[in-house]
Amino acid sequence: MADVKKVATRASYGEALAELAAEHDDFVVFDADLAEATHTATFKKAYPERFFDAGIAEGNMMGLAAGVATTGHKAFASTFAMFAAGRAFEQVRNSIGYPHLNVKIGATHAGISVGEDGATHQCNEDIALMRTIPGMTVIVPCDDVEAKAAVRAAYELDGPVYMRFGRLAVPVVNDPETFKFEVGKGIVMREGTDVTIVACGLMVQAALEAAEALAEKGISAEVIDTHTVKPIDADLIVKSAQKTGRVVTCEEHSVIGGLGSAVCDVLAERCPTPVRKIGVQDTFGYSGPAVDLLHEFGLDAEGVAREVEEFVRA
Amino acid sequence: MSDDELKQVANEIRKGVVTATHAAKSGHPGGSLSATDILTYLYFEEMNVDPADPRKADRDRFVLSKGHAAPGLYSTLAERGYFPKSDLETLRHIGSHLQGHPNMNDTPGVDMSTGSLGQGVSAAVGMALAAKHWGNDYRVFCMLGDGEIEEGQVWEAAMFAGNHALDNLVLIVDHNGLQIDGTIEEVNSAMPIADKFRAFKFHVIELADGNDMAQIRSAFEEARGVKGQPTCIVAETVKGKGVSFMENQVGWHGKAPNDEQYEQAMAELSKEA
Ligand SMILES: Cc1ncc(C[n+]2csc(CCOP(=O)(O)OP(=O)(O)O)c2C)c(N)n1
Ligand SMILES: [Mg+2]
Numbered sequence: 001m002a003d004v005k006k007v008a009t010r011a012s013y014g015e016a017l018a019e020l021a022a023e024h025d026d027f028v029v030f031d032a033d034l035a036e037a038t039h040t041a042t043f044k045k046a047y048p049e050r051f052f053d054a055g056i057a058e059g060n061m062m063g064l065a066a067g068v069a070t071t072g073h074k075a076f077a078s079t080f081a082m083f084a085a086g087r088a089f090e091q092v093r094n095s096i097g098y099p100h101l102n103v104k105i106g107a108t109h110a111g112i113s114v115g116e117d118g119a120t121h122q123c124n125e126d127i128a129l130m131r132t133i134p135g136m137t138v139i140v141p142c143d144d145v146e147a148k149a150a151v152r153a154a155y156e157l158d159g160p161v162y163m164r165f166g167r168l169a170v171p172v173v174n175d176p177e178t179f180k181f182e183v184g185k186g187i188v189m190r191e192g193t194d195v196t197i198v199a200c201g202l203m204v205q206a207a208l209e210a211a212e213a214l215a216e217k218g219i220s221a222e223v224i225d226t227h228t229v230k231p232i233d234a235d236l237i238v239k240s241a242q243k244t245g246r247v248v249t250c251e252e253h254s255v256i257g258g259l260g261s262a263v264c265d266v267l268a269e270r271c272p273t274p275v276r277k278i279g280v281q282d283t284f285g286y287s288g289p290a291v292d293l294l295h296e297f298g299l300d301a302e303g304v305a306r307e308v309e310e311f312v313r314a
Numbered sequence: 315m316s317d318d319e320l321k322q323v324a325n326e327i328r329k330g331v332v333t334a335t336h337a338a339k340s341g342h343p344g345g346s347l348s349a350t351d352i353l354t355y356l357y358f359e360e361m362n363v364d365p366a367d368p369r370k371a372d373r374d375r376f377v378l379s380k381g382h383a384a385p386g387l388y389s390t391l392a393e394r395g396y397f398p399k400s401d402l403e404t405l406r407h408i409g410s411h412l413q414g415h416p417n418m419n420d421t422p423g424v425d426m427s428t429g430s431l432g433q434g435v436s437a438a439v440g441m442a443l444a445a446k447h448w449g450n451d452y453r454v455f456c457m458l459g460d461g462e463i464e465e466g467q468v469w470e471a472a473m474f475a476g477n478h479a480l481d482n483l484v485l486i487v488d489h490n491g492l493q494i495d496g497t498i499e500e501v502n503s504a505m506p507i508a509d510k511f512r513a514f515k516f517h518v519i520e521l522a523d524g525n526d527m528a529q530i531r532s533a534f535e536e537a538r539g540v541k542g543q544p545t546c547i548v549a550e551t552v553k554g555k556g557v558s559f560m561e562n563q564v565g566w567h568g569k570a571p572n573d574e575q576y577e578q579a580m581a582e583l584s585k586e587a
Binding site: 028049052054057062064 | 417418425426435436441442443467470473474
């Protein structure tokens, strides 16, 4: 995919906010001293009077956004995933989740692809944390097209949304002309019969590339993009599992509590199926170039293909 | 209303606090009673609110950041006509709209869900910011406990409010001197409170007796005139005020009166009336 255009979904977030602001004046954007990194700076540049910097005070930022939302307006709150879901978990839970307010959390720098900053900044737990909050919608877009659509959908949706964006530029795999985004509806990116690969975020691209390689080895993999991890598209996952009889989940997140767990929750109850969970295996990350880290953690096409092949042949 | 009339109302609200916590067999009477006079003044005199239209867009907002004083807020709202006073007896019962801590989606008149200390004040600041941003002229009031302000988030919120000169915001610190594990000095006090808020760019009003209606009135009248910065009223109050055996007793923070104590408390409050 070397010749494909690459965009970091955090950049898509900033652009989508600015685009949305041109159409709607009923929302404001908060950041916590990371506007350049989260790309809310794109919005700030276009709409400085609608941008508020909470400073390095993420818990308060969530509360400010909640307060704005009580007045019938909407607020986006942005910082790194570590601080949005981690530091401010309880503020998100009690001040946003419980009153079910229209706060849209834009969490960037998720997963190990943060790279050189290392373990303190590589949040592999946010999907798990956010998924447990009743009424919280959790969206993990894979590319520029999907990320922009997700921001728009989050704005339209009534209630809190957690959006997970990445730092690393990743290939754009969706066609903006034909792309359709519906919260809670997975997308079959490639059909197959031997195994179902359920992926989110930048693992969708890895899964697609892996499926290509697997096809050459005679393994037909179906690839599903579950951009919405909550509410998850249970029907689509069950249907595919019934067809293939094997499911592999792929996420740039801990295998505890994230997409893999969400898929297992569905399958255990509705269609018990052997599952292999690809993700961060209950360990912290470390410093290094993002692409090299993804490789070391088996979170690239090569790693996915290897795991899937082993799983299918076992 | 005159100060005397407001005092009568406050006394009725105190009865509601005692009734509700007695019926619930749990809850927080101490911090509800220290705050009662200020809550009374806010809802019966100061704030632009309409019990018939609890969510009207231009209403003044109140956030009880010290959410455990829910019985005080609920009793005030009931007295003001948001819902029947008989509902107070359902406090903390299954199916009641009166949850242990306030929830904006359950109870008419509650503007923000609170209970986790330190969080409500951020939401109040967010409301004040929204009013400024969209050009609405409502005001936002928020009450904090003197133990609650040990939370770092309170100062994050104060910093933001001061830096943004939110003069539509009035914080009230219910300075009753007690928290759960003891006096605020014994535990980890945020003293000097007034100086801290001044340092955070607030106009500070030191209310010497936050259970005295005339003094409460003059404090809020002063707050009304403050421009260009948020206001913090540091109100000296008595925890458990109005019920002799609860006054200044740390043990009455989160304990309900038994039948005997209920009778005694109601008798004392009836004498007041
Ligand atoms: C974040 C958080 N920590 C702890 C508690 C438990 N708690 C409830 S009330 C209270 C003491 C509050 O003291 P203060 O703010 O002085 O309230 P008041 O005296 O007015 O009742 C504590 C520690 C809580 N509700 N939230
Ligand atoms: Mg106290």
